[in-house]
Amino acid sequence: MVDNILNEPQRETSGADTFAKYEFQFHWALCKILQKHQNQEDYALLIEYHEDVVIADSLDGQNANFDFYQVKNKTGAKYTVNNLTKREAGKNGEKNSVLGKLLSSCIGTKYEDRITEIGLVASNGFSLDQDNNELKLDVITVGDLSETCTTELANKIESELGASQIPNNLKFIIPTIQLANQREYVITKFADLVDSLFPNGMCNAVSIYRAIIDEIHRKGVVKYDFPDWERLVDEKSLTSYKVKEVIAVNTKHSSTDRMIDDLSSLRDELGWSFSIFKGYRRRIETLLLQRTGMLSAFELNRMKMIEECIDSIDPEQHNTLKDGFAKQMSKLKSDLPEGTFHDDAEVMTEVLYLYLKD
Incomplete structure (x- = not known):
C-alpha cells in the first residue's frame, strides 16, 4: 500500500460543506482535465482537498506530481498586488490574503517539490505590472511580471508567510469558460473530445456530462483525510480511467x-x-x-x-x-x-x- 504524500492536515474543510456554491470551479476543473484527456494523459482530479482544485498527473502515488489551483468567480475590479495580498481581521488574528491562502497550501509542505503548477484562476482578471504591458495574456507567469511587481509581491508574502520569494511555478489565469454558459460549454467540450477519440462515432454528450458532474459532486462532499493514496484516489478523486469508462458506456x-x-x-x-x-x-x-x-x-x-x-x-x-x-x-x-x-x-x-x- 502506497502512503498518501498529500496526507497533511488540510488548511480548511468548510469548502466541502458548501460544495453546491462552487459549480464554476467544477466546470473549470472539467475543462482542465479534458485538455489532459485530449493529450492522452493520466490524471486524478481532487476537488476541495487542500485547494479548490488539485490535479495529479498519475494514478501512481509514488510518482504523481500535482497542480494546485484556487478558482475565483468574481466580477468587478481586477486583482492587483494590493487586493491579492490584503489581509482581513479574523477571530484569531489576520486572515490569509487571497494569494497567501493559495501559497500556504503549497509552500513548506512535504509535497512542495512535487507541485508542477500553482494557479490563481480569476474570472475578473488581473492588473499586474508586466515587462510588456501591451500584451494581453490569459496566463501570466512570474517571468512575465516586472521586477518591481515581483519584488512587491514577494515582500508582502514574506511578511505574511515567511517565504522569501514567489514560486516560479505560480501563474495567474483568466478562465475561458464563463459563468453564464458553463454547462453548455463543457458539454460541447465532451462532444469535441469524443469526436477526436472516435471519429464518426456517436455519443450522448449530455449523458456523459451528467455522469461526470454527478461523480464530481459525490466525491467533492467527502471531507475526510486519507493516509493511503489508494483510498484517496478511490473515494475522493475523478480519474482518467473513470472518464474513459463513462465515455465508453455512452458511445457507439x-x-x-x-x-x-x-x-x-x-x-x-x-x-x-x-x-x-x-x-x-x-x-x-x-x-x-x-x-x-x-x-x-x-x-x-x-x-x-x-x-x-x-x-x-x-x-x-x-x-x-x-x-x-x-x-x-x-x-x-x-x-x-x-x-x-x-x-x-x-x-x-x-x-x-x-x-x-x-
Whole structure:
C-alpha cells in the first residue's frame, strides 16, 4: 500500500460543506482535465482537498506530481498586488490574503517539490505590472511580471508567510469558460473530445456530462483525510480511467463491429440466452472503447497481469470452448489479488476480450 504524500492536515474543510456554491470551479476543473484527456494523459482530479482544485498527473502515488489551483468567480475590479495580498481581521488574528491562502497550501509542505503548477484562476482578471504591458495574456507567469511587481509581491508574502520569494511555478489565469454558459460549454467540450477519440462515432454528450458532474459532486462532499493514496484516489478523486469508462458506456463506434460479430458467433457454443449475450455484448463494447486510443498505466498493467496469468491455458485443449473459458476464469480468480475484479461477469468479459482480440 502506497502512503498518501498529500496526507497533511488540510488548511480548511468548510469548502466541502458548501460544495453546491462552487459549480464554476467544477466546470473549470472539467475543462482542465479534458485538455489532459485530449493529450492522452493520466490524471486524478481532487476537488476541495487542500485547494479548490488539485490535479495529479498519475494514478501512481509514488510518482504523481500535482497542480494546485484556487478558482475565483468574481466580477468587478481586477486583482492587483494590493487586493491579492490584503489581509482581513479574523477571530484569531489576520486572515490569509487571497494569494497567501493559495501559497500556504503549497509552500513548506512535504509535497512542495512535487507541485508542477500553482494557479490563481480569476474570472475578473488581473492588473499586474508586466515587462510588456501591451500584451494581453490569459496566463501570466512570474517571468512575465516586472521586477518591481515581483519584488512587491514577494515582500508582502514574506511578511505574511515567511517565504522569501514567489514560486516560479505560480501563474495567474483568466478562465475561458464563463459563468453564464458553463454547462453548455463543457458539454460541447465532451462532444469535441469524443469526436477526436472516435471519429464518426456517436455519443450522448449530455449523458456523459451528467455522469461526470454527478461523480464530481459525490466525491467533492467527502471531507475526510486519507493516509493511503489508494483510498484517496478511490473515494475522493475523478480519474482518467473513470472518464474513459463513462465515455465508453455512452458511445457507439464502428471499430467494435468485428469483435461483436465474432462474439455473436459464440452464443450457441457457450449456451447463452439472449439476455446473457446482450449483457456481455455491452460489456465488450464498453471495454473496447475504453481500450481504444489512450491506455493508462493502470490499464496496461491490468491487461499485462491478466494475459500473463492465463497465457499457459489454451481453450482449444479442452473438450469445449465453454470448458476452456471456465478454466481461465478459475485461474484468474485464484491467482490474481483480491479486489482485481468486481464479479464473475467482469472476469468473463476479460477472458472474452483476450479471445476475441486474438
